[in-house]
Amino acid sequence: MTQVRILIIFIATLSYWSIHLLTSSQAVLPADQNIFDVCSEIFNLLFLLAMLAVNISLAKRSYDADDGKWFFIGLLLLLCGHTHDLLDEFISINPLVISFVLENAANNLGVLVLTYALFKWSIRYKGQIKTLQEQKVILTSVSNKDPMTQLYNRRFLNDGFKKQLDEVDFAMQKLSLVMIDLDNFKSFNDSYGHLHGDKLIQHAAKVISEEIREQDFAFRYGGEEFLVVIEGDKSTAKRVANRILDTYRNSPFSIDGNYIHKTLSIGIKQLSCKLSFEESLNDADTALYSAKQAGRNCIVLSGETEQPYHYKQHSTATLVQL
Numbered sequence: 001m002t003q004v005r006i007l008i009i010f011i012a013t014l015s016y017w018s019i020h021l022l023t024s025s026q027a028v029l030p031a032d033q034n035i036f037d038v039c040s041e042i043f044n045l046l047f048l049l050a051m052l053a054v055n056i057s058l059a060k061r062s063y064d065a066d067d068g069k070w071f072f073i074g075l076l077l078l079l080c081g082h083t084h085d086l087l088d089e090f091i092s093i094n095p096l097v098i099s100f101v102l103e104n105a106a107n108n109l110g111v112l113v114l115t116y117a118l119f120k121w122s123i124r125y126k127g128q129i130k131t132l133q134e135q136k137v138i139l140t141s142v143s144n145k146d147p148m149t150q151l152y153n154r155r156f157l158n159d160g161f162k163k164q165l166d167e168v169d170f171a172m173q174k175l176s177l178v179m180i181d182l183d184n185f186k187s188f189n190d191s192y193g194h195l196h197g198d199k200l201i202q203h204a205a206k207v208i209s210e211e212i213r214e215q216d217f218a219f220r221y222g223g224e225e226f227l228v229v230i231e232g233d234k235s236t237a238k239r240v241a242n243r244i245l246d247t248y249r250n251s252p253f254s255i256d257g258n259y260i261h262k263t264l265s266i267g268i269k270q271l272s273c274k275l276s277f278e279e280s281l282n283d284a285d286t287a288l289y290s291a292k293q294a295g296r297n298c299i300v301l302s303g304e305t306e307q308p309y310h311y312k313q314h315s316t317a318t319l320v321q322l
């Protein structure tokens with residue numbers, strides 16, 4: 001809508017000055033061309049009145065009152081000047097100083113005020129665009145993030161992130177997928193309730209965000225499942241995964257003063273040009289499944305020995321303890 005308004009004002013201003021220049025060139029014509037001057041002045045006046053009407057009608061809608069005021073004053077001044085021009089064809093206005101003020105001062109001041117109004121408007125318009133751009137950034141970030149954990153969501157993974165990965169040459173840049181799942185989360189939920197379950201998911205997300213580096217991306221992949229895309233090969237990914245597992249296990253998390261024993265299972269797959277992203281994701285998921293099968297609380301690297309790397313041997317599968 002604002003663009004349309006700017007276009008209307010621009011075309012109107014351009015037409016006005018084109019007509020004005022064309023008609024004022026008639027001044028060099030002999031006096032018997034007076035009828036032409038009168039017609040052109042009437043045309044100018046009608047044109048200014050039309051612009052005033054547009055201005056008033058815009059002011060009645062959402063048009064900014066301050067900008068509208070300056071456009072209005074500018075147009076009124078021009079109207080004054082041109083009314084004088086028209087009257088000048090029929091009567092001689094005395095004293096001369098009034099004639100001079102009316103014609104020159106009103107016209108020139110009118111142009112000045114209109115220029116000021118346009119300048120002011122363009123600055124405000126630029127400001128509005130900047131605000132809109134900032135709002136767009138905020139909205140994009142909100143729609144890319146999971147509201148519960150503030151990690152990236154699956155929509156961003158599927159829509160934006162995968163497209164970026166298409167352009168990566170995996171021979172040059174090493175990237176790895178780290179799939180993380182909270183162990184025995186169902187029994188935790190059953191024992192402590194969903195609200196505490198949500199808190200534990202948020203806690204895990206916090207640990208993950210704190211343990212990865214700036215260049216890595218963490219997603220909430222499912223309910224209690226996370227995906228981290230690590231910049232680096234599988235051994236770098238393993239180091240980061242180890243850190244996450246270590247910190248998560250040892251981080252304090254208690255309910256009603258009772259310490260909660262908690263662990264994670266992790267599957268790792270390095271991305272390569274031989275496999276699609278989906279296939280690599282599948283492999284990471286399979287590695288995660290192997291980690292679960294191996295008794296949880298461990299890390300499995302896909303495609304290697306499939307032997308789980310146990311951060312610390314944990315004999316029991318029931319990891320929720322008071």
Ligand SMILES: Nc1nc2c(ncn2[C@@H]2O[C@H](COP(=O)(O)OP(=O)(O)OP(=O)(O)O)[C@@H](O)[C@H]2O)c(=O)[nH]1
Nearest residue numbers: 181182183184185186187189194197198223224292
């Ligand atoms: N509180 C809470 N629970 C969730 C959320 N999303 C999924 N869940 C629950 O997470 C549980 C996942 O259970 P399972 O898939 O059986 O996994 P698990 O119990 O962790 O077992 P393993 O993965 O084999 O260790 C289900 O009971 C879901 O209802 C969530 O946002 N909040």
